[in-house]
Amino acid sequence: MKTTPDVRVGSRNSPMARWQTDWCVELLSKARPDTRFEITTMASHGDRYQGPLSRIGGKGAFVKALDRALLDGEVDVTVSCVKDLPSPHDRQPGVSIGAVLERGDVRDALVLPAGRPPLPLAELPRGARVGTSAPRRIAQLRQRHPYLEPVLVRGNADTRIARLDDGSRGLDALLVAYAGLHRLGQAHRATEILDPVLWLPASGAGMVVAEYRTGDTAIRDLLTAITHPATATALAAERATLATLHGNCTTAASVHATLTSTTITVDAAVFAPDGHTAVRTHTSGPLQQPEEVGRRAGEQLLRDGAAALLHALPHTP
Numbered sequence: 548m549k550t551t552p553d554v555r556v557g558s559r560n561s562p563m564a565r566w567q568t569d570w571c572v573e574l575l576s577k578a579r580p581d582t583r584f585e586i587t588t589m590a591s592h593g594d595r596y597q598g599p600l601s602r603i604g605g606k607g608a609f610v611k612a613l614d615r616a617l618l619d620g621e622v623d624v625t626v627s628c629v630k631d632l633p634s635p636h637d638r639q640p641g642v643s644i645g646a647v648l649e650r651g652d653v654r655d656a657l658v659l660p661a662g663r664p665p666l667p668l669a670e671l672p673r674g675a676r677v678g679t680s681a682p683r684r685i686a687q688l689r690q691r692h693p694y695l696e697p698v699l700v701r702g703n704a705d706t707r708i709a710r711l712d713d714g715s716r717g718l719d720a721l722l723v724a725y726a727g728l729h730r731l732g733q734a735h736r737a738t739e740i741l742d743p744v745l746w747l748p749a750s751g752a753g754m755v756v757a758e759y760r761t762g763d764t765a766i767r768d769l770l771t772a773i774t775h776p777a778t779a780t781a782l783a784a785e786r787a788t789l790a791t792l793h794g795n796c797t798t799a800a801s802v803h804a805t806l807t808s809t810t811i812t813v814d815a816a817v818f819a820p821d822g823h824t825a826v827r828t829h830t831s832g833p834l835q836q837p838e839e840v841g842r843r844a845g846e847q848l849l850r851d852g853a854a855a856l857l858h859a860l861p862h863t864p
């Protein structure tokens with residue numbers, strides 16, 4: 548009788564990461580009922596360190612431990628949300644994306660301290676302290692609501708909500724991903740879900756991927772079985788735009804691919820850190836050519852002056 552080897556799946560140990568990994572393993576178990584999957588959790592430097600990410604090498608800090616475990620053969624698969632991966636051109640060689648899971652909500656949400664009247668962003672009073680550390684959110688706050696005060700808050704989404712509620716940072720509100728709130732069972736805390744046409748979403752928002760050691764074809768085939776094709780197409784386009792822009796974790800950019808049955812459209816923007824300048828594009832093409840459409844969107848932004856905005860100094864102290 549053929550024995551099936553176990554598959555070891557690496558995850559960060561934050562509650563959101565665990566939710567994502569459990570979901571992925573559930574899909575894998577359905578696809579391969581005869582295989583036993585085992586989850587190994589690990590702490591990441593990006594989770595432990597609470598200062599600006601740009602000081603510890605950017606988003607790589609989230610996936611370094613996962614990448615090392617993968618490359619050392621301690622695990623066969625790692626699960627991450629796309630937003631926490633480094634830009635495509637900075638990605639660790641030897642690690643490939645295998646599965647792209649169905650996209651969740653791309654929108655950002657506003658959360659107020661427990662017990663406060665539920666106000667939308669536009670009704671927060673002058674000087675209200677809005678917690679976020681994403682350059683994209685800070686730039687849009689400065690552009691659309693310049694009378695509000697962005698406050699740098701890092702940490703896992705659940706810790707950020709705890710800090711909002713305990714008043715320790717004097718925060719009046721938090722901007723977070725609505726998909727993340729869902730994953731933490733906290734969707735009811737959103738007092739407003741921001742319209743993605745007016746408040747632009749993060750590239751890769753709401754997407755979870757499973758990665759593997761490049762060349763491990765057995766694991767690659769396993770991961771292909773649980774890929775959501777439309778999400779994979781959107782991811783290919785959004786990553787192609789980012790790769791063309793050569794942005795990093797200090798870049799305030801938004802990339803959002805949407806699909807019809809025949810076309811793919813990339814809406815993308817790059818903001819100056821102070822929110823005063825933004826270049827935007829709306830680029831469409833055939834559904835079969837996501838990379839091409841994504842690249843054209845990036846090139847259009849560069850032609851319109853995005854490069855000067857991209858490498859502005861980090862705005863965080």
Ligand SMILES: NCc1[nH]cc(CCC(=O)O)c1CC(=O)O
Nearest residue numbers: 628630723724726727752753754
């Ligand atoms: N920046 C951290 C991060 N990475 C992914 C999500 C949420 C889930 C997702 O959009 O995939 C979050 C939380 C947030 O932005 O509030």
